[in-house]
Amino acid sequence: MNILGFFQRLGRALQLPIAVLPVAALLLRFGQPDLLNVAFIAQAGGAIFDNSH
Structure with a gap:
């Protein structure tokens, strides 16, 4: 996996808590x-x- 793919996955993972x-x-x-x-x-x-640690 290249660095761009890593940052895309990281960005996707961070969007959920920000939206919820x-x-x-x-x-x-x-x-x-x-x-x-x-x-x-x-x-x-x-x-x-409570579940967002």
């Missing part, structure tokens, strides 16, 4: 009691944050 974190933040916020008060939405956002 804003969605997780929105889910976490929308599930809060002062907004929609839907617990499973907040739990889904929390699960994404």
